[in-house]
Amino acid sequence: MASIEGVFESCRELSSEELERYSRQIPVIGCEKQLKLKESSVLVAGVGGLGSIILYYLVAAGIGRVVFIDDGIVELSNLQRQILFTTEDIGKPKVLVAENRLKALNPHIKLIPLQATITEDLLEKYIRDVDVVVDALDNWEARFVIDKIAWKYWKPIVHAGVGEYYGQLTVIKRGVTPCLRCLFRGVKSSRGRVTVLATTPGILGLLEVNEVFKLLLGLSEPLYNKILVFNGKKPSIDIVEIKISDCSEICEN
Amino acid sequence: MVVKVRVLESNECIELEVKEISVREILSKLGLTLSEHIVLKNGEVITEDDVVEDGSEIVIFTVKSGG
Numbered sequence: 001m002a003s004i005e006g007v008f009e010s011c012r013e014l015s016s017e018e019l020e021r022y023s024r025q026i027p028v029i030g031c032e033k034q035l036k037l038k039e040s041s042v043l044v045a046g047v048g049g050l051g052s053i054i055l056y057y058l059v060a061a062g063i064g065r066v067v068f069i070d071d072g073i074v075e076l077s078n079l080q081r082q083i084l085f086t087t088e089d090i091g092k093p094k095v096l097v098a099e100n101r102l103k104a105l106n107p108h109i110k111l112i113p114l115q116a117t118i119t120e121d122l123l124e125k126y127i128r129d130v131d132v133v134v135d136a137l138d139n140w141e142a143r144f145v146i147d148k149i150a151w152k153y154w155k156p157i158v159h160a161g162v163g164e165y166y167g168q169l170t171v172i173k174r175g176v177t178p179c180l181r182c183l184f185r186g187v188k189s190s191r192g193r194v195t196v197l198a199t200t201p202g203i204l205g206l207l208e209v210n211e212v213f214k215l216l217l218g219l220s221e222p223l224y225n226k227i228l229v230f231n232g233k234k235p236s237i238d239i240v241e242i243k244i245s246d247c248s249e250i251c252e253n
Numbered sequence: 254m255v256v257k258v259r260v261l262e263s264n265e266c267i268e269l270e271v272k273e274i275s276v277r278e279i280l281s282k283l284g285l286t287l288s289e290h291i292v293l294k295n296g297e298v299i300t301e302d303d304v305v306e307d308g309s310e311i312v313i314f315t316v317k318s319g320g
Contacts, residue, residue, distance in 0.1 A: 050320045138320035163317030166262070186300045187316050188288035194319030201320065227291070229261050229314045238261050240312060243296040 007031055014038070018108060022062055033217045034062060038108075040216050041065040043126055045118055045146050046136035047072070047094045049081040049201030050160055050208065054136055056084065057209045059102045059109050063216075066102075067112040067126050070094045081198040118142040123149040132212050135159040135180075136205070139189040147172065147180035151251060156222070158211045160204040163194055165232035167204035170242075171211050171222040174251075182247035183227075200232050254307040258283070261314040277301045279311065291316050 011019055011031040018038075019026070026034050042063050044054050047070035058066055074082075074089040074097055082094075089097045095113035102111055116122055118137070123146060127133060133150045135157055137143050143159070150157045150172070157172040159180055172180050207228065214222045229238045256269045258279060269279070276292050276299055292299050293312040305311060 046320045048320045136320050138318065140318055161317040161319060163315075163319040166315050166317050168314070168316055183298060184291070184316060185298070186287060187291070187318070189318040190289070194317075196319055227314070231262060234264075236264070238314070240261070240293065240314060241296055242293070242298065244298060 037062045038064040041130040043067040043130040044134045050205040051136035052082040052084040053205030059106045065110040069114040071117045128153045133157045158208045160208050162200045167230045169228040178244040178247035179251035182250040258311040273306045
């Protein structure tokens with residue numbers, strides 16, 4: 001096993017500031033994988049409870065380029081769980097506040113904030129250039145739009161949804177799993193405001209980031225054809241295996 | 254003639270003594286909404302009009318839409 005000094009000596013492509021910044025992570029994943037994170041690009045759809053935590057950790061860990069989309073403004077009711085925002089940010093566009101926070105957290109990251117609604121045209125421009133798409137949205141209609149475009153360009157989606165004490169997580173990849181539209185056919189967005197315990201999006205958001213790392217770094221098999229079901233009341237985590245016989249009619253259209 | 258149903262949210266295992274039953278009827282019996290639950294029959298996703306025969310193992314779990 002290489003010594004820690006040896007690991008750092010081989011990290012010539014990283015600056016001394018970056019070496020120190022990631023010095024608790026490089027000994028775990030290695031220099032090559034830290035560079036892989038730096039060369040990677042991730043799109044995060046939604047900057048709410050899930051998106052806040054996802055963006056914070058992707059940027060902190062050193063993902064090189066992060067695109068994030070949300071058309072919302074910061075509201076008082078967001079602050080119970082959306083950790084990128086403070087009381088002073090109320091009324092400001094979420095993506096712009098997020099950009100400033102994240103830039104202050106890690107200036108090495110290329111941030112691309114998009115204050116926009118999720119549309120096929122928008123995603124056509126951005127999804128093809130990213131390695132992974134992260135679903136941090138709050139409704140199925142927009143989720144199925146990212147599913148359609150990510151499917152078209154063979155990009156993996158890390159999906160999560162939350163409500164109250166509960167959440168689910170899975171990873172979608174064309175050629176390996178059914179699409180999101182097929183897997184979750186029949187489900188509908190909740191009517192009215194989603195209610196949620198503050199910790200639920202935090203936990204599911206971090207699990208989504210963990211799947212991003214697994215995808216980018218090849219650490220182990222992502223949650224393909226499995227749905228992780230979280231119940232924060234107990235707490236419990238169940239992993240349910242999924243078999244899908246034929247989804248081509250739904251996924252290819 | 255039993256359909257075994259496991260509900261993850263409550264961690265309950267229920268045995269329904271029927272020859273066959275639709276997904277809609279199972280959810281209705283359990284007081285669960287179709288729009289917020291996924292139903293698996295022997296690991297396969299099934300939807301409201303699908304019918305479950307005796308001997309099947311059903312898993313039901315909550316799906317949330319919030320972010």
